[in-house]
Amino acid sequence: MGSSDFSWKLADHPKLPKGKAVAVVVLDGWGEANPDKYNCIHVAETPTMDSLKKGAPEKWRLVRAHGTAVGLPTEDDMGNSEVGHNALGAGRIYAQGAKLVDIALASGKIYEGEGFNYIKECFGSGTLHLIGLLSDGGVHSRLDQLQLLLKGSSENGAKRIRVHILTDGRDVLDGSSVGFVEILENDLAQLREKGIDAKIASGGGRMYVTMDRYENDWGVVKRGWDAQVLGEAPHKFRSALEAVKKLREEPKANDQYLPPFVIVDESGKAVGPIVDGDAVVTFNFRADRMVMPAKALEYENFDKFDRVRFPKIRYAGMLQYDGELKLPSHYLVSPPEIERTSGEYLVHNGVRTFACSETVKFGHVTFFWNGNRSGYFNEEMEEYVEIPSDSGITFNVQPKMKALEIAEKARDAILSGKFHQVRVNLPNGDMVGHTGDIEATVVACKAADEAVKMILDAIEQVGGIYVVTADHGNAEDMVKRDKRGQPLLDKSGKIQILTSHTLQPVPIAIGGPGLLPGVRFRKDVLDGGLANVAATVMNLHGFVAPSDYEQTLIEVVEN
Numbered sequence: 001m002g003s004s005d006f007s008w009k010l011a012d013h014p015k016l017p018k019g020k021a022v023a024v025v026v027l028d029g030w031g032e033a034n035p036d037k038y039n040c041i042h043v044a045e046t047p048t049m050d051s052l053k054k055g056a057p058e059k060w061r062l063v064r065a066h067g068t069a070v071g072l073p074t075e076d077d078m079g080n081s082e083v084g085h086n087a088l089g090a091g092r093i094y095a096q097g098a099k100l101v102d103i104a105l106a107s108g109k110i111y112e113g114e115g116f117n118y119i120k121e122c123f124g125s126g127t128l129h130l131i132g133l134l135s136d137g138g139v140h141s142r143l144d145q146l147q148l149l150l151k152g153s154s155e156n157g158a159k160r161i162r163v164h165i166l167t168d169g170r171d172v173l174d175g176s177s178v179g180f181v182e183i184l185e186n187d188l189a190q191l192r193e194k195g196i197d198a199k200i201a202s203g204g205g206r207m208y209v210t211m212d213r214y215e216n217d218w219g220v221v222k223r224g225w226d227a228q229v230l231g232e233a234p235h236k237f238r239s240a241l242e243a244v245k246k247l248r249e250e251p252k253a254n255d256q257y258l259p260p261f262v263i264v265d266e267s268g269k270a271v272g273p274i275v276d277g278d279a280v281v282t283f284n285f286r287a288d289r290m291v292m293p294a295k296a297l298e299y300e301n302f303d304k305f306d307r308v309r310f311p312k313i314r315y316a317g318m319l320q321y322d323g324e325l326k327l328p329s330h331y332l333v334s335p336p337e338i339e340r341t342s343g344e345y346l347v348h349n350g351v352r353t354f355a356c357s358e359t360v361k362f363g364h365v366t367f368f369w370n371g372n373r374s375g376y377f378n379e380e381m382e383e384y385v386e387i388p389s390d391s392g393i394t395f396n397v398q399p400k401m402k403a404l405e406i407a408e409k410a411r412d413a414i415l416s417g418k419f420h421q422v423r424v425n426l427p428n429g430d431m432v433g434h435t436g437d438i439e440a441t442v443v444a445c446k447a448a449d450e451a452v453k454m455i456l457d458a459i460e461q462v463g464g465i466y467v468v469t470a471d472h473g474n475a476e477d478m479v480k481r482d483k484r485g486q487p488l489l490d491k492s493g494k495i496q497i498l499t500s501h502t503l504q505p506v507p508i509a510i511g512g513p514g515l516l517p518g519v520r521f522r523k524d525v526l527d528g529g530l531a532n533v534a535a536t537v538m539n540l541h542g543f544v545a546p547s548d549y550e551q552t553l554i555e556v557v558e559n
């Protein structure tokens with residue numbers, strides 16, 4: 001598209017009216033799967049979502065939410081919130097961080113870029129620190145990418161390397177941290193044989209150390225800072241393998257929540273605090289949980305916690321994590337250039353928007369929805385409301401979370417008549433699903449269903465339209481399965497709980513009194529995915545989507 005002939009103006013839809021209130025509801029972690037006792041959505045009472053399903057195939061269908069449909073490298077990649085909401089909001093499929101990093105590593109271009117050259121300046125006398133999530137989950141980072149980066153950095157001049165690991169257990173099985181540490185230790189030993197001084201320097205569980213998001217709890221980032229930068233933590237070990245093994249012996253220990261630890265030498269001194277003259281790379285490609293640590297590492301003025309020491313370092317992200325804040329300013333791989341999102345188009349075309357979730361998912365319907373961009377496009381036209389999440393708990397103890405409060409805000413926004421689009425994310429299925437607590441996840445799904453009902457009732461009252469969908473699966477399958485779909489048992493005969501997202505498709509339902517009677521899902525978009533939703537929603541606002549958007553899922557037939 002030549003910039004000179006570009007216009008934000010969307011063409012009028014030939015048949016669909018403007019001005020209707022459209023509720024866009026995203027159920028986080030709500031996939032479609034066979035009904036059995038590990039399908040918490042099936043087990044839970046979900047009368048509202050069940051009633052929507054009865055509208056199939058004209059008003060209810062499934063869409064793809066994983067793999068290449070959302071820009072991930074392969075069909076074995078489960079969906080996640082970042083790529084899911086990016087696709088929902090942007091209406092196109094972008095090669096996502098995971099894939100862009102793969103390409104940059106495979107071609108070696110990563111070592112020629114501005115970011116690597118920037119940090120390389122420190123390799124002469126400083127240490128290269130790599131901070132990130134240690135697993136092969138592929139949601140925030142990938143082990144094989146870390147392995148390539150270690151090898152490539154050492155071949156490109158790094159002589160002293162310290163890895164600060166975050167254990168996972170959320171995108172991969174709980175307990176798998178031990179195996180990942182073994183692999184990494186093995187790689188580092190091989191580097192040492194080549195004369196590179198390479199070690200693990202600190203660690204901790206991802207949900208307790210470093211990887212908070214949307215400013216829910218700066219204490220999480222501080223614990224990481226203390227271990228990684230200051231070399232201070234309540235637990236000290238001589239090796240990371242010993243650390244994870246020992247810390248996992250605690251009753252109820254869990255990879256996601258391991259306490260922070262530092263690795264010390266024989267005299268008890270931390271082996272790798274970050275000091276003046278060092279280079280630091282956060283090797284996660286996914287944005288949300290890296291924005292807060294990136295601020296701590298990069299901002300001269302910072303008041304979220306006492307950093308004690310703010311070392312003069314050269315810091316680069318694997319990607320740039322926030323396009324609006326340009327944070328961090330140096331990065332190894334350019335992020336996907338997600339531009340002209342549906343949110344930006346709609347405000348240019350007079351659509352007033354309200355978006356809401358609770359803190360842990362707030363950025364999903366704002367930041368991710370808008371292409372990893374913080375802030376409003378147009379403050380006059382948009383209102384984003386964040387309901388504070390509970391912090392410092394695992395959500396199985398509060399499975400209802402703030403679903404009701406989110407629904408109330410959405411209801412009030414709909415009834416106020418001030419907005420054309422009211423967009424929410426209901427976190428329960430996902431956040432509670434990640435805890436692996438099946439009973440609590442059933443309660444969570446019921447709560448999300450009740451929230452959907454409240455929003456649909458408000459739409460009914462104002463004669464509006466609803467679109468109910470999800471960003472990826474999670475709660476619909478809580479057990480690891482073999483190739484035939486049978487639950488897998490561990491050595492002691494217990495089922496292996498699946499805390500992660502899934503490869504399942506997700507439902508999308510449309511309806512409401514404002515929907516013209518002839519509107520239905522087309523039959524010719526068989527492989528429809530989340531990226532097809534933006535054009536669909538634009539139609540429901542009375543517009544035709546831009547020609548480069550993925551096609552709409554709906555058509556209007558004469559009755």
Ligand SMILES: O=C(O)[C@@H](CO)OP(=O)(O)O
Pocket residue numbers: 028029079080081082139140170171289430
């Ligand atoms: O919690 C997260 O960071 C991811 C899982 O790693 O979940 P979601 O993509 O749903 O945000």
Ligand SMILES: [Mn+2]
Pocket residue numbers: 028029080081082084430471472
């Ligand atoms: Mn999600």
Ligand SMILES: [Mn+2]
Pocket residue numbers: 029081430431434474501
């Ligand atoms: Mn999730």
